[in-house]
Each structure stands twice: as structure tokens, then as C-alpha cells.
Amino acid sequence: MLIFNYSKAGRKTGSQSPNVSADTLLKSLPANSLRKSKLLLPEVSELEVVRHYTSLSKKNFSIDTHFYPLGSCTMKYNPRICNELAMLPGFLNHHPYAPLQFSQGLLQSLYELQEMLKEVSGMQGISLTPMAGAQGEFAGVAMIQAYHAARGDTQRKVILVPDAAHGTNPATAMMCGYQVKEIPTAEDGDVDIQALQAALGPDIAGIMLTNPSTLGVFERHIHEIADLVHQAGGLLYYDGANMNAILGKVRPGDMGFDVIHMNLHKTFSTPHGGGGPGAGAVGVGERLLPYLPVPVIGCNTDNQYYWMTEQEIPSSIGRLSGFMGNVGVLIRAYIYMRLLGRAGMPRIAEFASLNANYLQAKLKQLGFDMAYPKRRAGHEFVLTLKRQAKTCGVNAMAFAKRLLDKGFHAPTTYFPLLVPECLLIEPTETESKGELDRFLEAMAEILHEAETNAELVLGAPYSMPVQRLDDVRAAKELDLVWKAD
């Protein structure tokens, strides 16, 4: 049932809106400025709304209900206290243009968040405004562009991206007006240094890297890469999607990166919300400080916190949002970092890596093939079902769907693109050994099913509200908006 199916024309429950006659109040407006068509919103009671959306919620897998090892997404527990404190009325009812004397409590928290992010990233300056990872990437690449432009170095038209990169990397480079050149991955999972050397030249503006890469392995030649790119006049961009693997252990700033974004909804456990809101704070080294997107939070000598705007950062790449980004998300990240504290940061990396390497070792024992079996996993690893797809006809998608029946959200499937029939598995540090062992049991069961009864796996899932959905039909016979019969 859709919410619209509960609707009864003329139902006015009314208690949530002013008790007025809209017709009477609006009649002084010119007739041609008013809405004439009927507005298709449901006419339902508050109880019907609550019941409908509560029942919809039960059709979701989520961290609160299921193990959710979705690689590259860091689906760790979102502490409830972060939500509760971020929703204190003083924060929620705060207008973005409230003057500074009514904003010190909030600004202090955001300023301290900037300082903490500076420390864990090893960068010189932070802007919290980007509203998701991809917007952080945009800010970063736009800063690289502004840097070259300010030096009159206008011939640099190309951004390098490894073939294992997130799709947002090349899409971002294009959005900033760059051409994209892909760099292949070497057999051991590291960047192919020779191919990189061959690609470098006076037309290269920079390179976008994730480290550990999306293959789950740490790029061991990162210093060499940084030197090569810098010698060629390019800058290095760090995609922070995988920062959970190295938090408190190594810092992008020390690796030689000039600019980074951090996904606060991954590493710092703000909720994923069914697809956002995220937050993609950017950090820069000294060279890019003048270009940070505004506003940035400053603190003057009287310990007064204030918004730094184009006035203080005149070469800023500008504004990426109507106000100051996803402040509510930032407060959640701040609370999380304070709860974890100095000792908690490296512990995140340790236990995220412990869980990933444990799963990897056990899955190997169970007979699964790893994409990079000789490498240490970061906080995630890539498993390939190429062999099973060939011998039993059971591909990665079928495996993923069968996991749903066993009560586990599927790992990321078919990404990174260069590994055939792959699952990218990221358990995160908040899962217990018991839960990991149950997942391993499920994987073993599915492997056995694939070998003995492939049809069973191929028809999965069976226990969800719907069975395998027809994507082709969805794209061909577009039904994007419900229409009353």
C-alpha cells in the first residue's frame, strides 16, 4: 500500500496547521498568482502516517537491525547519544544568520571539530562546509585548479585517477572542467608506478588517490608517488573514504597529500540516513590554505568564535552551500570524537583492521579466493567469485542476494570494477567476533549451496518483502511518480 491509498478526499485532521480559512486569507492576492490545480498530497490521519512509515521502516536492513558489511561505506554503529545531543533545541532552533553573541556554544563545538580533524589528518586548515564526500572532492579539485590558476600555470588540463577509484573521482574532475586519465593498478594491488611516470607531464594538474585503496590495501609506494607527482608540478588529492583503516596510525598530510576530504558519515559515525545527509570536510596543506571554501570558523584573541568569509579568505573557491553545510551532522561527528578521545582514534583503525583481516583469513580457509591474497587487508578486502561463477554459475550478485536471506546485508558488489565477480567486505570495528563468525557460517553455507544446488542461490532472495526485482523494466517503463487511476 502506498500512503496515497489511505487517502480520503475531504479528510481534514487539522491539528497540525493553523485553524484558518486559506481561501479567505489568500483572496487579496492577484488571481493569476494562485494555484488552481488540485494538489495531490495524501489526506490521511496522523495515526495512518505513523503506522504507514513505521511499517515501511521494517522493510529496511540497517545497522541497528543487521550486520551491514557494505565495503567502502563504513557502516559502524551510530551511537544514539550523538543524535540526542545534536537535537537539543538550542542547536535545532538556531538560525544560520543568528549573530555571534547567540552562536558561541555552537561555534565553539565546530571550531574544536576543525582542530581535531586537523590533528588526525595532518593538514594545516579545515573547512567543514562540503555536504558529502563528492562535494568535498569538488572543493578539493577546485582548490587545485585555483592554485594552478593563481600561478598562471594554465596548461594543466588533466587529473589522474587510478582505475580502482570511486566513480565520484572522475565525475568530480569532469565537473571541474578537467579531462580524466586512468592509471592502471599493478598486479600486487599498488598503483603501477611505471604507468604513472609515463602519464606525468606538464599537463597534469594532480592525482586523486584513496589510501588504503578501494582494493583494501595500503599503497606502499605513496612517498614515491607523492615525490613524482610533485616533481611534475601536480598536487595530490586524498579521498578519505577509507580513513577508518588508518585513523590515529598514519596521516594523509604526512604521506604528502596537499588536499583531502573526510567522510564524517563513515569514519566519524554520523548516520547514513538511507543515503545521507553526509559531511565531507576538506583539509589542506599550506599551499592550498588561501583557497578553502567559506565559511570557516575562526577564533580571535578574545576567544570569540566567528565565521571567516570571503573577507578573511579572499582567494576562497567560494560557497558550496546556501549556509554553512550540514551543521547537524558536524555536531554528531564532534560528539563522537569527544567520546572516543585520543586513545579511541587509533583503536578504531586497529579493530576495524582486526575484524577485516580475521574475516579475510577465515574466508580463505573456507575456500574463497581473495583478489589480493598476499596482502594485508586494511579495514576491508576484496573477494572474487570468478571461480564459482565459472564452475557453478553462481555470480557475485546471487551470492549477495542469498546473504540477505541469511540475515546479513550484502557487501558492496561489482566494485572495484577491475576485479571480476567481486564482493568488497568491510565489517567495521563495532562488530563482535560472534557476529563475524555467524557471517562466516552463512558464507560457508552459501558456498555449499552454490556447489550442490546452484538454482537455490540464483533465485535468492526468498525471505524479503519482494523477490528479485526487474531493473530493466524499471528503466524501460519509467514509473517514477504515482498517478491516481
Added chain:
Amino acid sequence: MPYIPHTEEEISSMLSAIGIKQLDQLFDEIPKKLRIKTIDAIPEAVSEMALRRTMQVRANQDGSPLCFIGAGAYEHHIPSAVWQIASRGEFYSAYTPYQAEASQGTLQLIYEYQTMMAGLMAMDISNASLYDGASALAEAVLMAIRANRKCKTRRVLVAGTVNPVYRACINAIVKNQQIELIELPYCTEAGNSLAGSLKQHESQEFAALVIQQPNFFGCLENVDELTDWAHQQNALMIAAVNPLLMAALKPPGEWGQNGADIACGDGQPLGAPLSCGGPYYGFMCCKNEIVRQMPGRIVGRTQDINGHEGFVLTLQAREQHIRRSKATSNICTNQGLVVTASAIYMAIMGPEGLRRIAAQCYANRNALIQAVGSLKGVEVVFTSPGFHECVLRLNKPVEDVMAVFYAQGILPGYNLKKDYPELGEALLVCVTETKTDDDIELYKNTLQQALA
């Protein structure tokens, strides 16, 4: 260890399964010289109990001023059910619905949201959300340039009455793609776009015309005339609107002869708290024929292998995870949870509820104009009717007047001097349905006192 469940015994058994002795060996592929020993600037951990106290103090420290500021973020009543349901773990802690069969709750909700938003705008299609109103408008400009087949220019005409921060944001996002934004002047008497100034642009080519309804001053634009003019010039019409008010005002799909081509804006008025500017969400709707140029996620209804109805992410060939450098946008994560709240908000309010809120906002704005318009030293600057906001010109420096209000715990409005210096000592004042007659009376008295 906060949120880490491992016992000592489990740790050692896991380490031995991996074949190592210490946790530190997990990092043995990382070059030694890169390893850091301390992160001193991070404070020691605090307990939940202690942090609760700290955050309560900070939230209270900022007080709860009576707010008459709008300028793109509007205070509205939000029913308790909205965020109580949206905060359920099944919505709060799920991610983008990649595994459709295990995400039917979120997917169906987005489909219902798309239907509601397309209905409000009277447009064919809605996407699942973008970041906020400003960045959505930038995406709309990029989309219009891709979609306009009749006119291949990279010039876009933008009304000077569009929120100045939105204009700054469009500029920041599109400037690297050689797109030129040209400002359309406004009428200093009526407070809306100057129809007469369109003439000078007639021979020029534009990919799109962007206007905001109501505009930044709260005034109504002549949407029919502007839309028809844009279409005569082979430009697409981009409407940036306050979605709540479309329950009362003519929606973009009905503007002029053929309707706007793209409607976008900030979804904040539909259930998102002020929250210091975010998270809000950007909405975007368009006509059927340009849906393949739409940025962001879109949910479609389909069937499973048994013919049962179900929902999936669709038209993914537009998106970065498939199309990479040829995608319509780089957006991945959007503002899902706020959209969840918004769908619940719209369902609770219904068509009549939203219309009443809009009507009350209109009435309150008029009441404020009535109350302060006759005060000595106050001039209501624009004559065009409008919603939410009005511009007052004062006979004293705006900053001095604002200080008097602050001293009484009132935020009197948005100072227009930086963005519109030609208006003089001008203040943009906002009243929504949340303001009572007493609030308006208090505003009047305080203003009188400040100007005395």
C-alpha cells in the same frame, strides 16, 4: 573500549587466526617512517554523562531568541511525529538502497516523496534529493545547459532577486566549466524582476533563465510573463521556489503557456529544523523529456519475478558509479534522512494543511507590514505582494537598530546592506505561521523604541 565489543580472549584468538601476535602487526605494510605515535591535539575521551552536560551548556548558552530572520531558512512548526519516525534506526542507520530487496522501506518512501514533490511543483518528475537549495540551483543550471538542444550557448540569465548566496554558490560550482552568468535587474519600486529590462536581452542567446518565487525580498515575480519570454528566446525556464508555498501559489509546472522546465529549491520548509543552516535538502523536478539529464538518485516502481510491486534505484546510467567521468553529476550521498522527514511532514499536513500554513504566513506578513508601516522612520520598500518576508528601510543605521533588538533577545531580520547597498539602511524581516499577534506587537514596539 567505547563501542568496541572484543574481549581479550577473542582478540588473541582472532590474531592467531590471522597468524600474527599483536594488533600492531596489522599495519606492517605501512612504511615505518609514516607511522605516528601520538595525536596530542585530540582531548582525552569523556564519558557520555560528562559530554551530555557540556553540550547542554553550549546549547543553552546560545539562548532561544525570538527569530524574525528568514533569508532562505524558515522557522515552521514541525509535528513531533516527523522526527520521531524519521529517527527510527531502520531509516537512520541504513544507507543508499543499493540492495533493493532489503531496502523497500526507504525506496517506497522516496517514490512517495517524488510523487508528493512532483505534485507540489505540478511537474512530471522529481529526483530523490540533492544537497541543498543553493547547490540544487547550480545543478539545475548545469542540467539546463546539457538539456537545451535549441540553444547551445553557455550563458545563463539569473534574476538579481535570486538569493545572493545562491548566486554565489552557482558561480562557485559552474565557473570552471566556462559558464557565464548574467544578472537581470529588478524594479526598485515593485521589488521583482524588471520586465522592461528583458528587451535588451532579446537578441542575445541564453541557455536558461533563473528566477526565484517568492524572490529573496519575499516579493512575487511575474512568473507567466518571464516564462513565456524565456521560451520565446529558446531558453529553458528554471524556477527556484519555496516548496511549501506551492500549495497556495501557482506551481512552476503551470507557469506561462508551457510551464517551467526545471523546478528546484530548498526542501527545508517541509519539516527540517533551522539547525544552523543544515542538513536541509535540495529538491529538483523536471519535465519528462529531459529526465535523462537529471542529476542524483531516482527511484522507480517495478515488479519482482512473481509480478509483485517493488521499488528500485533506476536510470542509473546517468550516475557516477556507472558512468564515471560521463555522469550528469558527481553526487553520490544525498540528504536521504531529511527527505524521509519531509515525506512524513507532507503526509501529515496534507494539501489543506500546507495551504493553511501558507495562508497564515501571508496573513502574518501583511500584519507586520500593517503594524510597522506607519511607524516614523520606517518605509516598506516594495509594493509587490509577497510571502514570508518584506524589506524595511530605516532612518537609522541598521546595525544600531539590530543591537537594540538583540539586547531584548530578538533577532530582527537580515541586514541587506552588503548584498543590496542601493537599498540603503534596509532590513529583510521574516514572519511565518509561528509568530503570534503578540510577537508582531513586540516587534513593532521594539522597532519604535530603536528608532526613537
